[in-house]
Each structure stands twice: as C-alpha cells, then as structure tokens.
Amino acid sequence: MDAKEEVLHLFEKTGALLKGHFVLRSGLHSGHFFQCAQVCQDMAAVTRMAELTLDKVAEFEFETVVAPAMGGLVIGQEIARQAAKRYIFLEKQDDDLALRRGFKIRKGEKVLITEDVVTRGGRVEEALKIVRDQGGIPVAVTVIVDRSGGAPDFGTPFMSLAELSFPTYQADQLPLELADIPITKPGS
Numbered sequence: 001m002d003a004k005e006e007v008l009h010l011f012e013k014t015g016a017l018l019k020g021h022f023v024l025r026s027g028l029h030s031g032h033f034f035q036c037a038q039v040c041q042d043m044a045a046v047t048r049m050a051e052l053t054l055d056k057v058a059e060f061e062f063e064t065v066v067a068p069a070m071g072g073l074v075i076g077q078e079i080a081r082q083a084a085k086r087y088i089f090l091e092k093q094d095d096d097l098a099l100r101r102g103f104k105i106r107k108g109e110k111v112l113i114t115e116d117v118v119t120r121g122g123r124v125e126e127a128l129k130i131v132r133d134q135g136g137i138p139v140a141v142t143v144i145v146d147r148s149g150g151a152p153d154f155g156t157p158f159m160s161l162a163e164l165s166f167p168t169y170q171a172d173q174l175p176l177e178l179a180d181i182p183i184t185k186p187g188s
Contacts, residue, residue: 003052004162007144010049014039021181026120028168031178034145035186036116040074049161050078053114053142056159060139062112064088064105066131068097068123071116075144079114090127097126099134107135117145118160119168121152128154 001009011017016038022030039045053075062085067076069091080087088105090097105111113127124141131138138156146160147168169178 003056004164006052007049007162008164010042010045011039011145014042014045018184018186021178021183023183023185024119024168026122026168027171028119029171029174029178029183030166030168031181032166033184033186034117034147034164036071036075036144039144040116046074046078047082049075049144050082052161053079053144053159054082056161057112057140057142060110060112060157062110062139064109064136065112065114066090066105066127066136067114068127071123072114075116076114079112079142085112090130097123097130099130105131105134105136109136110139111136112140112142113138114142116143117147118143118152119147121148121154124152124154128156 016035018033018035019031022033024030064086065076065080067073067089069089073089077087088103091100111131113124115124118124128138140157140159141154143160146163147165149165
C-alpha cells in the first residue's frame, strides 16, 4: 500500500473523511471534509503519518518543525519528536498567525513547516512569511492532505502524503446536489 492509500485508509478508519456540505477555511464549499482532529485522536495513526512524512523529507536538513495552529499541531509535534528536533507552533491572533509564547527563530535556522490540510495554502503562506521575517530558512513544507488540485507554489519544496482533490465551489456556484444539503462548518 502506498502512502496515499495508507493515509486515506487511516482517515476512513477513524471517521475523519466526512461527507456532506462544508465551508472550508478558504471560504470554498465542498462535499468532503478532512477532519484531521479525528484521525489525530489515534496516536498510532499520528505516529505512522509522521513516519511517512519523515521518509518524504529525508533529504532535507532541518533544526525545527513549525506548525500553524490548529491543524498542524499534533502532526507537527510528532514529526519533531521522531526526528528529535525542536518544535514550535504558530497561533491565531486577531485571525492572523503569530509567533507567540516567547518562541524565537534564529537567523539562518532551518525550518520544516508542517500542516494538516492545504486547499489554497493561506496558512502555509502566513507561516512561511513569519519564518522568513524572523530570518529562518524554510527548507520544505509538508502536509498530510493536499486538496489544492495542483501543488501550490510556496517557493520551497512542497510534499504531501496524499493528494486528494475533491471538487470545491464558490458559494454562488454550488451544484444543486450540494446546495440542497445544510451547510456544516466543522472547523479545521
């Protein structure tokens, strides 16, 4: 079983792949939602996804793992634990990500950014900007699920465990079968 099949199996097994009518953090609508909080309850699944991620980034040297809150927290910490690297996270402040709690990034510090799901990549872009503004060097971006429909250009290597592109729609362009389902906003 390849990484994509294994990750999809973990999401299905843990009930983390939801079906319905969802508004994503990006503002787009979808009939599918990856509720990573559900899969991240299962520590064996988190351990395995971190192993798979570390296999993908084996060629990159990094000192620190940075995860945007909330989605990347659990997987980011496990990646850092397995790699025996420092772990810090970014959190929301006035709906933007911020480096808080006394965390610092040294000039020239090599950073791996990890997130749970990317649709448009807004939170990853914010994380990259924060790392670069602090003088850090993002060496790669990893995500569990890339649902962008094509690798976003973050200006740094980008890897996902699974590329699963379920259709997304603008609010005014919903297909009838999706428009007839009540909207759920489960949180990322």
